[in-house]
Amino acid sequence: MPDQLVFAMEVFLNGLMAGVLYALVALGFVLIYKASGIFNYAQGVMALFAALTLVGIMEGQVPFSHLINAVFGTDVHHFGWHMPALVSILLTMAVMVFLAWAVNKLIFNHLVNQEPIILFMATIGLAYFMEGFGDIMWGADIKKLDVGLPQGINIPIDETTYGWFGYGFFIDNLDIVATVIAAILVVALVIFSQYTKQGRAMRAVADDHQAALSVGISLNFIWVMVWSLAGFVALVAGIMWGTKSGVQFSLSLIALKALPVLMLGGFTSIPGAIVGGLIIGVGEKLFEFSVGPLIGGATENWFAYVLALIFLVFRPQGLFGEKIIERV
Amino acid sequence: EVTFSALSYRTGPYAANGIPFADGYQDYFTLLNERDGGIGGEKINLVECETGYNTEKGVECYESTKGTGALVYQPLSTGITYQLIPKATADSIPIHSMGYGRTSAKNGEVFRWVFNYPANYWDGASIAIKHLLDINGGDLSGKKVALVYHNSAYGKEPIRTLEELAKKHGYELSLLPVDHPGQEQKSQWLQIRRDRPDYVLMWGWGVMNQVAIQEAVNIRFPMENFIGIWWSGSENDVKPAGDGANGYKALTFHNFGTNYPLFDDLKTHVIDKGLAAGAGDQVGTVLYNRGLYAAMLAAEAAKTAQGIHGVTAITPAQMRDGMEALEMTEAKMAELGLPNFGPEFSVSCQNHGGNGFGAVGQWDAAAGEWKMITDYMQSDQDVLQPLIEADSAAYASENGITAGCN
């Protein structure tokens, strides 16, 4: 008879996995914040947009078909092709790079040297815009996303643990894939930002736009690069979450799951996103498992934030965030 | 000319479900206009208003369309329904919350302007249990039933009924709330995996449905033991989970598919003429059929009202009389081209909720369609009636309403 401890272990492992998925979203935020001091409210919508575009390309959907049909009275929906997943991902990435370019050209180029709150506000505008734009472009129905990632219970783990405890652990294959991808991403990004010239320039821009300009760092280049990277991360997050729940509007709300992760890990730290994600994932799952039933459940949302809050009280810049420099 | 309003949502988190319903609702009226020249000779004017499933926008929509003389409101959201109940009552405009909204509105003596036929959430809960009784030879004692629900007014609706029924039938009920939007349900499903309930019921909406079904597939919960309310039983909910969702069950109060004479008319008069609502790609889906059904009931009530009052351009108040006198018989439905599409029921002043008939459908992943697997069955009136009495009485006293017909 399996006991509570074994259950707790299973919950713990699943918490870790959930945390990785949160971290994937959080990474996008961190990248942009690190490179420009912008808190990108639109990150969630970007993930949605990336996933929508990916499905659209794979399924050969005609973009703006609804609009076209409404205006011209035509009846077009599909190109009638089926694009292989990998090609579609590459094409989607191209779209995201274009988006990054456009965002920089049309918005942030005009907002150099403004305070963070104003840049934040611009991303609000962007989020509104893209929410409408994505829907017009690809339609608001639910789309199934299948790029061939495995999904469902991992049998070997189930069987092994059954052998050990008489109770098989449930670990989702998709989560395992996500963990691997997240690990690779984090390592790559850390190396990039900490040890390369562009990475250094990126951090310099975040500190002081004007000074960065004055030493000849091209804000345009850095920002397009970073928004493209963030677009890429959004695409990865979109694929993971889209595979889980279908691609639809609610995908943009996953951003909310990333916020406590961000603040726990620190807005500026790439490893922080991953560690924060793990702590939040494990914390909320264990809390729901142990205390949840006593107080009526559905505690995860607030508990994640409270947990992060508790950490912050001790470390106001998050676990790995850059220390807030306070001098007079 | 008679005006109907459609408070629809084609945007926002529930757009994917709002669209087919709105399309069905609209197409039916278009059909009447095209084929019959409207209702009783009066052309139908349908004003659509986008709510995004948002209560404030719902209010704005209501206020902006009520001036058009709309005969009846179908808000398609429990939240908006609650908002509109006092307003519509004050304005003397009927509301039809079909299969959602405030359950005790069934008591027409208190809720004079609100109708929720043919079935409500408590009916749904009872029918689900009835189905479980049926497949268990009438005995549920010692069985474990878990309810996975949207953590909102809507999701909480069935709890009281399920608790009452648990007392009566001796099953053990556990509750698993899921917060909006419901993208992350690991905890709930791990718990189900540990507790191994015999059956899982679900009151979900939007992405919560897809994730729940996917998670159920992932933990290999037997799908035939997983039953959703009628709002958790559309193609949208099962398709993302692929073949694994095969066998998933959901309640319904109307039939599936396009195999009815009416759909032929629809094709010739609406679709082929390019008049279909939206993208025109939803015809025959579960929620489309539900929208169609709702429009049909509205049209029938309007016809009844025209009959009662002897005028064709009826007012909302007259519409109410029509709804209160509505009688849906098999003969009538066959005549409309929808034989055996929905349950028979009749409405009266005391009973605004119909007779509480519903059925169980099951998803056939291979065929990619929903199939009815039971006949229409009635909910447990002995249990529900007292609950409805109590709840409506409370509302009446809180708001100083004297119950009664007239």
Added chain:
Amino acid sequence: MLDASEEGYVTEDGRKIGGVLMEMKNITLRFGGVKAITDISFDIREGEIRAIIGPNGAGKSSMLNVISGFYVPQEGEVWYKGKKRPPMKPYQVAQLGIARTFQNIALFEGMTVLDNVMTGRLNYMKTNLLQQAFWKGSAEKEETANREVVEKVIDFLEIQSIRKTPVARLPYGLKKRVELARALAAEPSLLLLDEPMAGMNVEEKEDMSRFILDVNDEFGTTIALIEHDMGVVMDLSDRVVVMDYGKKIGDGTPSEIRSNQAVIDAYLGVAHD
């Protein structure tokens, strides 16, 4: 001719300097590995202008921060008005009558000059939230009374014309002056100035010097001054402390300092005229 008796002394130009107002005893301040201040002691007398000089990074600003209560030294004591000062929050220090300006101008950029200077009076404004919510009556009266004081300071520093300008738009020199105004509005007994004349040309330095001398003269305010312009320091101050790498390397009258070899080596470079 420094007569460091308890009661004070008289300066060359005949001003009376009182007893010890503030005394720093063996202050040591570390930031992680960096030792910003090492075992420094000195005092500030009532009515004097006390300069603190030293090379960049010597720990001068840190010393002011210790006085303000913003940095808490690891070792040492701060004595004020004859009593040992217990550990305090900066705002409590301010309430003791210690006001200051900052090296990197710390004005409230979102406010007008007038509002900035008015913040200097906050410690004198006592009406509660409710009274302020209704404004008419006590809150309005208090506002007017304090506004009069502030207007005097504004007149004194000759910044009338920019009263309603948001400070963000002001050029550097004027900002410095507004900062001084804010500090003066608090009618402090001890005024700490951190490089008040950096980034000014001679003419502006002359103006600033005039203000500092007048404050000292007319209100008898004690002033501690950090400055890199030796002309200014030597001309204005009564006594000078010299710091280098966190250590005190000299303390005395300007003329003593000018001829102190350690100071010349570490700081002055060449003996100044």
Added chain:
Amino acid sequence: MLYREAGDFKTSYVEDSQTFPIKFDRYRYYFVLVFAFAIVPFVINDYWVNAIFMPFLIYSIAAIGLNILVGYCGQVSLGTGGFMAVGAYASYKLMTAFPDVNIFFHIIAAGGITALVGVLFGLPSLRIKGFYLAVATLAAQFFLVWLFNRVSWFYNYSASGQINAPERSVFGVEVTGANTEAWATYLFCLVFTVACAIIARNLTRGAQGRKWMAIRDMDIAAEIIGVDPLKAKLSAFAVSSFFVGIAGALFFAVYLGAVEVGEAFGIQKSFLVLFMVIIGGLGSIFGSFAGAAFLVLLPVLLKNTLVGALGWPTDLAAHLEFMIVGALIIVFLIAEPHGLAQLWRVAKEKLRLWPFPH
């Protein structure tokens, strides 16, 4: 010179520190007040009140409240939805527990209760700053919503967890419940809005406002010149929450009449009010109104033109609406980063110089 202020001299400090020191502005303000109180109520109908004026007035209160916290004190909060919920549930409990007390007092008391809750959740602000604080206040948001959803005492054990506003009247005129008159609810909200705006203005023009702004602009310097950060921040949380609580109470009792906490006071509400404040202009009472107007009126306006006048399908219109609102936000920002209020100020400055360019 369309806009004049030259020749407008002040002879006392009281005159100089009034809300509208410039005559032209002052008259315009009186005109707006007279219009709002004496003319609008006679011409208004249900649609205008329920779809436009009430949300506008109520959101204005919430925006003023949040602006005090974010715009004046610099403490970014995303807990507005939760605090509005506190106001709503407090007023509901008070209305049902003390049916004989005038609703006017219930609403003020609801504000008071919210202020207390606000102070409690404001405590972390002493350590946590900037966006970190914003995210930390989300803890309040989610926890409060969960609490009101969970504990049935708050909704008097009703089956669905909804709360419904019982009928209440002021001077014999009903202001809540089903049978209200448009003008009555309008005036009731208007009184609160005007009062809140005046109080906010009083608080922000005096010593308290300066403390807040000092903390906002540079908290360390503020502390060194004598502002107690604890008191300043917590008082901002208290005052802000007080207003937000009133807004929540009105939102529930007068405007919607029935609410469900997760739907009406969810995280979206927090964002919405924050957007209003930022778009309108941080640190400006006028900006709060402008922001509320922008986000309440613009969508309605767009919808009415796109669907009503141009006959577009509702969904296309709705999507386009999002795009237009988003694009407008960005366009305004690029034109003037400090919000609508600043845009207005710059416009005034130009008018003052008009027709000369500089």
Added chain:
Amino acid sequence: MLDAAETQTETLLEVNNIEVIYNHVILVLKGVSLKVPKGGITALLGGNGAGKTTTLKAISNLLASERGEVTKGNIQYRGERVQDLNPSDLVKKGVIQVMEGRHCFEHLTVEENLLTGAYTRGSSKSEIDADLEMVYNYFPRLKERRRSQAGYTSGGEQQMVAIGRALMSRPETILLDEPSMGLAPQLVEQIFDIVKSLNESEGYTFLLAEQNTNVALRFAHYGYILENGRVVMDGPAKELRENPDVKEFYLGMSDEGRKSFRDVRSYRRRKRWLS
């Protein structure tokens, strides 16, 4: 090395009658013209708010980011119009600005700050390391603090970082905005000595805005005096130094030599060039 008398050399940078407006309404520069000869040290003098910083920012194209714009006139570098370039292209052309108020990257270490200066260079790591050594040679204090975050260094140290960072780009022309601000006297001398030696041995061209007229005129070859957004006087440094008005207003000298700051109390200025 350029002699003050030598005025025939090539003009590197030329500003022609520019007008700058901030925020569409605030007119700050009202027609400023100046020439910077190759290999020279040119000083831009003037009181607070005269427009020195604005002029420098106009040249290095940093105005846009402050919502300012050049509305009239033009700016040429090597005879080529550079107004429309973005700042990083200008850096690539060899013009770099050291901004007023230091503007270090707070969260980067001192060394990382210096390395960002080499951003536009395609040079090899060893070259860059060599330059880094050079900067550390000029400012030994920075070497000690190379691993600390710039945000935690003292005011003077930050100034050194800012100058060192500019040197790392191996520029041709350096625009220096108030390099002496907040620096200890011997460091001021030292920095100007460095400027001088860079100018003489490496041939760097300097345009520097300074309040410290005294030092500036000692090291510069030519000076412009700005007041209220206009050039009110210009000339070889030597001549300016001798000009009685300059002496009085900018050097604080009266006929009897330097006057004490104590004596300024009763003193009121007598005239301005413009008012």
